[in-house]
Each structure stands twice: as structure tokens, then as C-alpha cells.
Amino acid sequence: xxxxxxxIVARLKSVPVPGGGDLMSRDLVRALRIEGGSVxxxxxxxxxxxxxxxxxxxxxxxxxxxxxxxVESVSAVLTAHDSQPPKAPPSLKVGRHPESRHAxxxxxxxxxxxxxxxxxxxxxxxxxxxxxxxxxxxxxGRRVGLLDADIYGPSQPKMMGVMKRPSSPDGKxxxxxxxxxxxxxxxxFMVEPSKAVVWRGPMLMGALQQMLGQVQWGxxxxxxxxxxxxxxxxxxxxxQRTQVTGCIVVSTPQDVAxxxxxxxxxxxxxxxxxxxxLIENMSTYVCPNCGHExxxxxxxxxxxxxxxLGVPFLGExxxxxxxxxxxxxxxxxxxxxxxxxxxxxxxxxxxxxGGMG
Numbered sequence: 001x002x003x004x005x006x007x008i009v010a011r012l013k014s015v016p017v018p019g020g021g022d023l024m025s026r027d028l029v030r031a032l033r034i035e036g037g038s039v040x041x042x043x044x045x046x047x048x049x050x051x052x053x054x055x056x057x058x059x060x061x062x063x064x065x066x067x068x069x070x071v072e073s074v075s076a077v078l079t080a081h082d083s084q085p086p087k088a089p090p091s092l093k094v095g096r097h098p099e100s101r102h103a104x105x106x107x108x109x110x111x112x113x114x115x116x117x118x119x120x121x122x123x124x125x126x127x128x129x130x131x132x133x134x135x136x137x138x139x140x141g142r143r144v145g146l147l148d149a150d151i152y153g154p155s156q157p158k159m160m161g162v163m164k165r166p167s168s169p170d171g172k173x174x175x176x177x178x179x180x181x182x183x184x185x186x187x188x189f190m191v192e193p194s195k196a197v198v199w200r201g202p203m204l205m206g207a208l209q210q211m212l213g214q215v216q217w218g219x220x221x222x223x224x225x226x227x228x229x230x231x232x233x234x235x236x237x238x239x240q241r242t243q244v245t246g247c248i249v250v251s252t253p254q255d256v257a258x259x260x261x262x263x264x265x266x267x268x269x270x271x272x273x274x275x276x277x278l279i280e281n282m283s284t285y286v287c288p289n290c291g292h293e294x295x296x297x298x299x300x301x302x303x304x305x306x307x308x309l310g311v312p313f314l315g316e317x318x319x320x321x322x323x324x325x326x327x328x329x330x331x332x333x334x335x336x337x338x339x340x341x342x343x344x345x346x347x348x349x350x351x352x353x354g355g356m357g
Contacts, residue, residue, distance in 0.1 A: 031139035037072030051080035120260025130226035136348035138181035154188030161330020239271035246276035253301035277312035
């Protein structure tokens with residue numbers, strides 16, 4: 001008997017939590033996914049103290065779902081927001097000239113690994129890959145942050161379903177937001193959505209330094225950074241001033257995108273940032289009605305380019321209408337199951353197995 005998403009939700013509604021209500025009515029469940037008979041979900045508390053109080057509810061939820069027909073295994077992970085709740089909009093000014101630094105790249109306090117997701121050109125789905133990879137890693141039990149460093153076109157607030165300002169308890173540091181088990185920060189939280197960011201290079205570099213150094217990221221296994229497309233000031237500043245574990249380059253299969261992939265890989269190599277590999281996005285389209293497989297943008301180009309450049313090929317992400325719909329809804333497609341979700345979960349597990357996540 002196949003396990004259904006709605007049946008699991010109904011079972012979780014029966015699990016009470018301290019302070020009244022249940023896991024679902026209090027909106028504490030994140031990243032619920034089903035893989036055959038295996039069920040995985042995250043319970044996200046408001047603070048470390050609240051997380052400790054929810055341990056009994058976590059165990060009860062795990063037992064309740066394990067007792068359902070068709071369920072073979074259950075994994076319920078308990079996570080927590082930063083201990084300081086939002087108090088007021090930040091009073092600090094975001095976007096300034098960069099501070100002078102030493103030539104040696106700096107780590108980000110509390111962050112074990114920093115993985116930058118870039119692309120040679122826009123429109124290849126780089127931000128979609130970054131958000132879904134972050135949620136996939138979180139669903140595998142990793143402590144994940146996502147920094148939207150695409151200063152001119154920040155899309156992560158929309159794609160992750162968070163459209164509010166973070167708090168700043170002291171006017172100097174920023175408390176990031178949480179979504180789908182991921183700690184999230186974007187310049188899009190700090191400016192009006194309808195206003196363009198009209199900054200020269202020094203202002204961009206200063207804003208990036210602030211979002212890396214003044215955000216209370218807490219303790220993270222990995223921080224995913226969604227870079228702007230191309231080879232510009234943000235990429236240069238990040239790689240020169242921050243200890244980047246590695247970079248992932250996203251491309252579609254067609255030749256016009258692959259031309260820019262070579263430039264992106266060459267840039268990261270020039271900046272001494274390890275290239276972890278290439279991802280081929282929008283690789284294959286399968287008609288939902290007849291099952292016919294089509295290669296609208298070609299197929300296999302990124303794999304061949306990875307071999308030519310001597311970098312790993314990390315995988316193919318299918319083209320699907322669900323990707324667009326999920327991004328517009330603020331609920332990454334990796335949470336919905338299906339071939340696209342499986343592709344992202346395979347990528348996340350490969351990264352974990354290789355020590356990258």
C-alpha cells in the first residue's frame with residue numbers, strides 16, 4: 001500500500017505540542033517527503049529551548065507515522081531557529097564601501113563549508129538549483145544556510161516563500177530568517193521589492209561582506225551561496241576574501257550556455273576556488289500526458305563539457321512545469337516528490353558522501 005502525503009499530515013495533526021495545538025496547526029513541520037516506504041520530515045522550533053521541549057513530540061510523531069500501513073522507516077529531525085526572536089527591522093545600512101581586509105581569505109564564523117553556486121550566464125536555473133539543493137541537504141539532516149548574493153536580481157525570498165524583513169537586535173548584526181529547514185538571508189529582504197539596486201562595484205562588495213560577516217548564521221554544516229550570473233565583482237570578492245570550500249557551475253545543455261560555462265570555470269580556477277563540478281539543468285523533458293521524452297535544449301552537453309574541462313559531472317536535472325509552479329509558490333520542487341525531487345536528493349547525497357555537505 002502506497003503511503004500518501006495527506007495521510008501522513010493527518011497523522012501528524014494528532015501529535016500535540018507544548019503550549020497547545022499540534023505539529024501541523026503550529027506550522028512546525030518542514031521538508032516532508034516520501035520515498036517508497038521511507039518517510040522523512042523536519043520539525044523546526046523557534047529556539048533551542050523550544051526544540052528541547054519538542055523532543056517528546058518528535059518521538060511521538062516518529063512513532064505515529066511508523067505505525068501507518070506501508071511505512072517501513074521514519075526519520076524525524078529536530079532543528080531550531082536562532083535563540084533571539086525578531087524584535088524590529090534592522091537599523092543598519094546595507095550597501096556600503098567594503099572594509100579593508102588582509103589578503104588571506106577569512107572563514108565565516110560557525111560555518112563548516114561554503115559552497116558557491118554560479119553560472120556563466122543568466123536564465124539557466126542557477127537560483128532554482130541553489131534553493132532546491134539547500135532544502136534537499138536540510139531534509140537529509142544537515143544544518144544548511146542559503147545566502148542570496150545575486151544583488152541585482154534576488155529571487156530567493158520568492159522561491160523560498162519568505163517575504164519579510166529580518167531583525168537586528170543591536171543595529172550591527174542581522175538575525176536571518178528560516179524557511180523549509182534552511183537559514184536564509186537575501187538583499188531582497190532589505191530593499192523594497194519594486195526598487196532597483198543601483199550600486200557600483202564597491203557597494204556590492206560591501207553588501208556581500210555584511211551579509212557574510214554581520215549575519216548571525218549560527219552553527220551550519222554548509223552555507224550555499226547563490227551567486228549572480230557571469231564573472232563579476234561579487235564572485236571576485238567572495239573568492240578573494242572568504243574561504244570557499246568549492247563552486248558548482250550550473251548550465252543548460254545548449255552550446256550558447258556551454259560557451260559561458262568555460263569562462264565561469266576559468267574564473268574560479270583563476271581565483272583558486274575549487275570547482276566541485278557541473279550540473280546540467282533542464283536536461284530532459286518528459287510529457288506528463290504521453291510519457292514522450294524530449295530534449296528541448298539538447299542533452300549531454302554539460303557532461304561532455306565537464307569531461308573536456310577535467311571537472312566532475314554532478315548530475316542532470318529534468319525540465320518540468322512543477323519547477324516553475326513550485327518556485328512561484330515559494331515551495332521548492334524537491335519537497336513535492338517525483339523525478340525532479342529525486343534528482344536533487346541524489347545530488348545532495350552525493351555531496352554528503354563526498355564530504356561536501
